[in-house]
Amino acid sequence: MSLLEINNVTKKFSGLIAVNDVSMTVETGQIVGVIGPNGAGKTTLFNCIAGALPPSSGSIVFDGKEIARKKPYEICQLGVTRTFQVVKPFASKTVLYNTMVGAFAQTSHLHEAEEKAIEILKFLDLDHKKHVISKSLTLPERKKLELARALATKPKLLLLDEVMAGLRPGEVTEMLPTIRKINETGVTIVIVEHIMQAIMNLSEKIYVISFGKKIAEGDPQDVVADEEVIKAYLGDEYVATQH
């Protein structure tokens, strides 16, 4: 049985169909990428999985349990934690405080939460900033904090929403090994990303969404060679001239 099964999920906003009949499977231990041009419906699909938006139809099964239409906190308690594209730190609190909020998902004791949080911060190489107020962090640090907080809940499945968006190329190359390192600890990852190079590098399997529809799936190499995908990203003309 797959860890995450998305079956025929559709999300409509009155007239607009943002996600149209999309199905996906994610196996335990994988890093799965979801890509697509701007406005393709990636983040909407993501919000449906994380519970921020209820899907209009279809089912989402995580670890054998139906999670479509559950609340975000229930989904997190089941073992699916997300990060936000626009980072949302608890701005007036320190890095450690932020991470401890996540760690309280595992324990009710202050000291245990602190220990677990520090462990995670060390793992992500952020522990030297633990007493810094999070609003004074740089963007890459905030993105890392977002990861730290999510990891502190000890998820089975981590949903990363454009965790590299807004980073400079050098910072992206720093982030890639971090994500791989998280995966190596046994956390399955679904990553929505804009930056092709990054996702090609990380993912074992890629789903491509365009105008709300899944247009391709498979190995990264196969997907980039797919005619539909090239069309979606670069337009019809490009496909025509290639031939």
Add this chain to the structure above:
Amino acid sequence: MKKYLNQNPVVLKLTILLLAVLFLLPLVVTSPTLMQIFILVILYAYFTSTWNFVGGFAGVLPLGHAAFVGIGAYTSTVLLQTYGLSPWIGMIVGGILASIVGVIIGIRTLKLRGAYFALATIAIGEGIRVLFENVKEVGPFKINGPSGISIPLSENSFTAFQFDTKAPYYYIILIMLLVVLLLTYFMMNSKIGYYLAAGGEEPEAAEALGIKVSRYKVIAMAISCFLTALGGTFYAQLMLYFYPKSILGLDLSYEIAFIALIGGRGTILGPVLGALLLRPVSELTRIYIGDMLPGLHLVIFGLILIVVMRYYPKGLVVPVKILFNRHIIDRFSKQDPSNGITSTDKAD
């Protein structure tokens, strides 16, 4: 920071000294008027500290907390009048009742954000006042509408919660305040405190981390309303007479919020600091110009609030902490601590 404070011997000694001064105060101060002012400062610090559980930590601004003061006062008083029940028992009953009312209100309103929650609490608070002004009796209990209730006088006794001198009232409210401050400290350093702060600041991110934000806010509301109502009973026993406008009015609700905002909401000492500053202002304006311009103290509070928000949006607790660290901790941590204590006593 907290740990740092706890481990610092200067702070520890200062705290013990301050407590000693507070507990010995009634032996030195004999004027009942002055004692009454001290009692009211502590009472308002108490109300604001209990308000703080919701207003400070849950990230919303309740402006109707007088309703719970009133519920506490009315409950213990009607139980005393009708059944001769000790106000101490009535106090607990009032607390539980306030808590239930608070939870019922909170479940609906705590989902509202920003100004909407504040407006909802004003409306509900005023609704409850109007209700009390228009009801003469509920079953066997006499409420007397707008004319209010006076508490039957009894001899000096702890069970009757009535005393000849001000000192017992002073000790009771002082202990109540200290207990609430301790509770605040423990809450801030617990899972509930972390979850409340997270939910107040970024509800969406908090939910994504597995926090049922609304549930924790309702828990905070229940605690806050219970403790506020205990203060209501104390108020009733202190004044021995109250009416809806005096105890359920917006004046009281606003004053609590003013004290919190000026002192520093969401901190342990902010409410105490705010009450220390604003209560005397309120008493003095009432004594000297209250006849000419009733409600002037609220205007003055407003002006103070504007100035404080302009320079210290997190309240006066911020500059006070900085000054304290710079002038007291830094100076006396290195020197003879006993020397430090005597001079800081003067500074306080």
